[in-house]
Amino acid sequence: MVKLDKHTAEEYTRLVTQALDANNKDKFRELFLELHPTDQVELYSKFSETQQVQVHNYITAEEFAEVFQGMEIDQQKELVKRLDHAYATELFNNMYSDDLASFIGELEDKEAKEVIGLLDKEEAEDIKEILNYEDETAGAIMTTEFISIVSSDTVGNVMESLREKQRDAETIYYLYVVNDLHQLVGVLSLRDLMFSKLDEKIENIMSTRVVSVNVNTDQEEVAKMIKKYDLLAIPVVKDDGEFIGIVTVDDVMDVLEEEATEDIGEITATRGSVDANITSVKAARMRAPWILLLMFLGLITANVIGQFEETLETVILLAVFIPLIMDSAGNTGTQALAVVVRGMALGTLEKGGVKQLLKREFGTGIMLGLMCAIALMIIVPFLYDSYVLAFIVGFSLFITLSVATMVGAIVPIIINKLKIDPAVASGPFITTINDIIGLLIYFSVATALINYLPQV
Amino acid sequence: MVKLDKHTAEEYTRLVTQALDANNKDKFRELFLELHPTDQVELYSKFSETQQVQVHNYITAEEFAEVFQGMEIDQQKELVKRLDHAYATELFNNMYSDDLASFIGELEDKEAKEVIGLLDKEEAEDIKEILNYEDETAGAIMTTEFISIVSSDTVGNVMESLREKQRDAETIYYLYVVNDLHQLVGVLSLRDLMFSKLDEKIENIMSTRVVSVNVNTDQEEVAKMIKKYDLLAIPVVKDDGEFIGIVTVDDVMDVLEEEATEDIGEITATRGSVDANITSVKAARMRAPWILLLMFLGLITANVIGQFEETLETVILLAVFIPLIMDSAGNTGTQALAVVVRGMALGTLEKGGVKQLLKREFGTGIMLGLMCAIALMIIVPFLYDSYVLAFIVGFSLFITLSVATMVGAIVPIIINKLKIDPAVASGPFITTINDIIGLLIYFSVATALINYLPQV
Known part of the structure; x- marks a missing residue:
C-alpha cells in the first residue's frame, strides 16, 4: 500500500490526474488503488465534481467504501447527495459497521431511515443495534466485522475459511472462539494459528480466559483496558455474555484524544469549542454562555467588595492588592483542579485513593501559602512602607491559598461523585469561587486590623 | 493468556500464593505464567520480599523479564539491588531494547554503565545508540526488536524463519523488507504472508512504498503518523535510510497521554506536577516557582492600580468592578489559549492555517465583548444607579475582551514559532497579562470620564 510524504504527493497527484484526464481507467486504478485510504481521501478531495464522477465510474462502490470511510462527516453528507442510488446502496453495504453507524448517527431521522432502507437485512440490524447504544460507550464505537470460530475446529480449516473471510473483517490479528450461544470461550492470535500444526484443534491452542468489555462500558474505560493490556482489539459482549463486536486500537486512539480534549475543555470552560475549524459566530455562540455566566x-x-466599601474608603491602598489575592487564589485552585481532572482521566487517582490526594493537596496548599506569605511580608514593607499592611496581605494570602487549593481539588471530586455535569467544576468557576473566598478573607482581616493601618 | 477482572483477581491471588507457600513450583508456574504481564506485575508486587525471591527461583530470568518490563521505574530500581548478578544479567539481556533503554536512562551514570556492562555486545550497542537519541524522539521510544527479511526470499522460507525468530520480535504483524544496505524497500503484513503461495517471492507480494519516520522525528509527530494511517507499528530510519527500529502503537498511546498531560500542564502552569502519586513537599516544590512568579x-x-489611586479615591465604587474586569479578561484569554494549544497538538491548526484562526479569534473576541458590554449596560444602572458607570464598565469590557482573546491566541503561536519553552505561554501568565491590560483600559476610561461620575 502506498503512503505519500510531502515530496512524492505532488508528483503522484499529477500522475493520477493525468490518467484521469486521459480517460485511462487502468492506469488510474493502478495508481489510485495502490494508495493508503488516508491519501486516497486527500487526493479525491482535490478533484473537481466532474472528476469525482469519473472516479466513481472507474472504481467499484466496494473500493470507494474505503475512501468514503476516511472522509469527514460534512464531506460525506455533501457527497452522498450526488451519488446514484445503486452506487450508494453498494457503498453503504460495504462499509464497516462502526463507520457506517457514526455516519448515519449524524443524519436527520428521515435521511437515516432512507440509508438504513438501502442495507441488507443483516447489516441493517447491526446498524440499528449500534445506533441504540448510548454515545461514548463500547457499543457505540465497536465494529461488528470480526472473525469468530468454534473450538472444535482445526487450524487447517480455520486458515482455509480465513482466506475467504478475511476481506470483510476489520482486524484478523485476533480470532475469537465462541460456543453455541455465541459466548466467548477463548481467543488466539494470528501468530498462534500460523505456528501450529494444521490438524491441531483450536481448543488446544486457544487461551481460555479473555478480557472483554460490556457493551455499555464507557469508551474511556475501553481505552484504558486496551492500553493496560497492550491489545490490538477488545471484544464487546452483551449482559448475557453474547459476543457482538470488537473495538480496535485505532478507534481507541481517537477516544484518547477526544477525552483529553474534553479534559482541557473542562479546565478552561471551552467545552465543545476547542476546534480551530469553526467560524467566529459559532465559536462565540459556544463560548458566550460561559463568559456571560462567569461575568454575572x-x-x-x-x-463582596461593595460590602467592604467603608474599609476600602478608609484605606484606599487596600484596593491595590485585590488582583494579587485573586490571581493567586485562582492559580493554585486551577493547579489542583488540573491534577484531579487528569488523575481521574488517567486512572492514577483510583490507584492512590482520593483521601490520600486530598491530604496531599492540603499539605501542598499550606506550604505554598506559607512561602507566598513570607515573601510578601518581606517585600511589602519596602514597597508600601507598612508592616501591618504586609501582615494583612501575607496572612490573608496564606489562608486563601490553603483553602483555594482544597477547593480546586474537592469540587471536581464531589461533582464526579454526584454525577453532575463536570463542566460546572471547570477552571473559571473554581477561580471565581476562589476569588470570592480570597477577597472575603482579605477584607475581613483588613477590617479587623483597620485601626492599625495608616489612614488615607 | 489470562487477564483478571476484579472478581477473579482475589481468588486467583489466593491460589497463586497457596502454591508459593506450599513450595509447589509446577503449580505456581502453571498459574503465574498463564497471566498477562500486567497482572503478573500486580500480583508480584503484593508478595513479600521472601516470596519474591522464591518467584525468582521458580521462573527463569527470561520469563521474569516480561514482569520487570511492566513495573514502574522506582520499583525496578529498588528490585534490581536485590537481584543476584547472574539472574540480573540474564534478565537485562532478555528485555526489549526500548524498555531496557528507558530503565537505564533513569539510572545514575555509574549504575547505567554497570548495567550496560552486563549486556551482550550487540544489545549493548543497540542500547547505547538509543540512549544517544534525544528524549521524546522516534529514536528514544523505538524498539530494535523487529523482523526484517529480503525481497528475494520465498514465502515458505520466511514462514520457516519466523517460526524460530518470532519470540524475540515485539510485533510480527508487519514484516519489513530491506536491501543490502539495510534500507527499507518494502513491507508486508502477516496476513499478506499467510495467504500467499509458499513458493511466491516476497518482492511480488510486498508493497514497495513504506511510510517511515526519521530517528530524530518528534514523538508527537510519530504518534500522528501512526494515527493517521491506522498503523500497528512504524519503521524508524536514520538519515542515510538505514532501517534501525520500530515504534509500536502501544508505545504511541502512552505518547498521546503524555502530550495531553503536557498540554494541560501548559494551560494550568502545573507542568510536571500533574501526578496524583507524589508527596505534598514534592508537589509544592514543583508548583511553587509558578505560584511565586505569578505572585510577583x-x-x-x-x-497599575496604584497609578490610578487618585481616580479610585475620587470614586471608590470603581474598585467594585476590578474582579469582573479581571475575571472576564482571564477567562476569554484562557479559552483562546486552549483552542490554540489543542489545535497545535491535534494538528488541526496546520490544516486551517494560523491566519484563519487569528481572524476567527478576533471575530469571536469582538462578539463576546459586545454581548458582555450590552448585558452590563443594562444591568449596572439598576444595581449602582449610574449610566456613566455602566458605560465605563461596559465599554472597557468590550475593548478588554477583544484584546484579551487575541492575546490568548497570539502568545502561544509566537512562543511556538520562536521555539521558546511554551510554558511561559501558560494560562496563568496570559491571565496576568490580560489582567494588566484590562485594568489599564478600565481605569483609563474611568479617569477620562471621572467628572461625569457621582463622586464619593
Whole structure:
C-alpha cells in the first residue's frame, strides 16, 4: 500500500490526474488503488465534481467504501447527495459497521431511515443495534466485522475459511472462539494459528480466559483496558455474555484524544469549542454562555467588595492588592483542579485513593501559602512602607491559598461523585469561587486590623 | 493468556500464593505464567520480599523479564539491588531494547554503565545508540526488536524463519523488507504472508512504498503518523535510510497521554506536577516557582492600580468592578489559549492555517465583548444607579475582551514559532497579562470620564 510524504504527493497527484484526464481507467486504478485510504481521501478531495464522477465510474462502490470511510462527516453528507442510488446502496453495504453507524448517527431521522432502507437485512440490524447504544460507550464505537470460530475446529480449516473471510473483517490479528450461544470461550492470535500444526484443534491452542468489555462500558474505560493490556482489539459482549463486536486500537486512539480534549475543555470552560475549524459566530455562540455566566458571577464578587466599601474608603491602598489575592487564589485552585481532572482521566487517582490526594493537596496548599506569605511580608514593607499592611496581605494570602487549593481539588471530586455535569467544576468557576473566598478573607482581616493601618 | 477482572483477581491471588507457600513450583508456574504481564506485575508486587525471591527461583530470568518490563521505574530500581548478578544479567539481556533503554536512562551514570556492562555486545550497542537519541524522539521510544527479511526470499522460507525468530520480535504483524544496505524497500503484513503461495517471492507480494519516520522525528509527530494511517507499528530510519527500529502503537498511546498531560500542564502552569502519586513537599516544590512568579507579577498589577489611586479615591465604587474586569479578561484569554494549544497538538491548526484562526479569534473576541458590554449596560444602572458607570464598565469590557482573546491566541503561536519553552505561554501568565491590560483600559476610561461620575 502506498503512503505519500510531502515530496512524492505532488508528483503522484499529477500522475493520477493525468490518467484521469486521459480517460485511462487502468492506469488510474493502478495508481489510485495502490494508495493508503488516508491519501486516497486527500487526493479525491482535490478533484473537481466532474472528476469525482469519473472516479466513481472507474472504481467499484466496494473500493470507494474505503475512501468514503476516511472522509469527514460534512464531506460525506455533501457527497452522498450526488451519488446514484445503486452506487450508494453498494457503498453503504460495504462499509464497516462502526463507520457506517457514526455516519448515519449524524443524519436527520428521515435521511437515516432512507440509508438504513438501502442495507441488507443483516447489516441493517447491526446498524440499528449500534445506533441504540448510548454515545461514548463500547457499543457505540465497536465494529461488528470480526472473525469468530468454534473450538472444535482445526487450524487447517480455520486458515482455509480465513482466506475467504478475511476481506470483510476489520482486524484478523485476533480470532475469537465462541460456543453455541455465541459466548466467548477463548481467543488466539494470528501468530498462534500460523505456528501450529494444521490438524491441531483450536481448543488446544486457544487461551481460555479473555478480557472483554460490556457493551455499555464507557469508551474511556475501553481505552484504558486496551492500553493496560497492550491489545490490538477488545471484544464487546452483551449482559448475557453474547459476543457482538470488537473495538480496535485505532478507534481507541481517537477516544484518547477526544477525552483529553474534553479534559482541557473542562479546565478552561471551552467545552465543545476547542476546534480551530469553526467560524467566529459559532465559536462565540459556544463560548458566550460561559463568559456571560462567569461575568454575572463577577457581579457577585463585585458585591463582596461593595460590602467592604467603608474599609476600602478608609484605606484606599487596600484596593491595590485585590488582583494579587485573586490571581493567586485562582492559580493554585486551577493547579489542583488540573491534577484531579487528569488523575481521574488517567486512572492514577483510583490507584492512590482520593483521601490520600486530598491530604496531599492540603499539605501542598499550606506550604505554598506559607512561602507566598513570607515573601510578601518581606517585600511589602519596602514597597508600601507598612508592616501591618504586609501582615494583612501575607496572612490573608496564606489562608486563601490553603483553602483555594482544597477547593480546586474537592469540587471536581464531589461533582464526579454526584454525577453532575463536570463542566460546572471547570477552571473559571473554581477561580471565581476562589476569588470570592480570597477577597472575603482579605477584607475581613483588613477590617479587623483597620485601626492599625495608616489612614488615607 | 489470562487477564483478571476484579472478581477473579482475589481468588486467583489466593491460589497463586497457596502454591508459593506450599513450595509447589509446577503449580505456581502453571498459574503465574498463564497471566498477562500486567497482572503478573500486580500480583508480584503484593508478595513479600521472601516470596519474591522464591518467584525468582521458580521462573527463569527470561520469563521474569516480561514482569520487570511492566513495573514502574522506582520499583525496578529498588528490585534490581536485590537481584543476584547472574539472574540480573540474564534478565537485562532478555528485555526489549526500548524498555531496557528507558530503565537505564533513569539510572545514575555509574549504575547505567554497570548495567550496560552486563549486556551482550550487540544489545549493548543497540542500547547505547538509543540512549544517544534525544528524549521524546522516534529514536528514544523505538524498539530494535523487529523482523526484517529480503525481497528475494520465498514465502515458505520466511514462514520457516519466523517460526524460530518470532519470540524475540515485539510485533510480527508487519514484516519489513530491506536491501543490502539495510534500507527499507518494502513491507508486508502477516496476513499478506499467510495467504500467499509458499513458493511466491516476497518482492511480488510486498508493497514497495513504506511510510517511515526519521530517528530524530518528534514523538508527537510519530504518534500522528501512526494515527493517521491506522498503523500497528512504524519503521524508524536514520538519515542515510538505514532501517534501525520500530515504534509500536502501544508505545504511541502512552505518547498521546503524555502530550495531553503536557498540554494541560501548559494551560494550568502545573507542568510536571500533574501526578496524583507524589508527596505534598514534592508537589509544592514543583508548583511553587509558578505560584511565586505569578505572585510577583501580581505586584505589577498592584502597581497599575496604584497609578490610578487618585481616580479610585475620587470614586471608590470603581474598585467594585476590578474582579469582573479581571475575571472576564482571564477567562476569554484562557479559552483562546486552549483552542490554540489543542489545535497545535491535534494538528488541526496546520490544516486551517494560523491566519484563519487569528481572524476567527478576533471575530469571536469582538462578539463576546459586545454581548458582555450590552448585558452590563443594562444591568449596572439598576444595581449602582449610574449610566456613566455602566458605560465605563461596559465599554472597557468590550475593548478588554477583544484584546484579551487575541492575546490568548497570539502568545502561544509566537512562543511556538520562536521555539521558546511554551510554558511561559501558560494560562496563568496570559491571565496576568490580560489582567494588566484590562485594568489599564478600565481605569483609563474611568479617569477620562471621572467628572461625569457621582463622586464619593
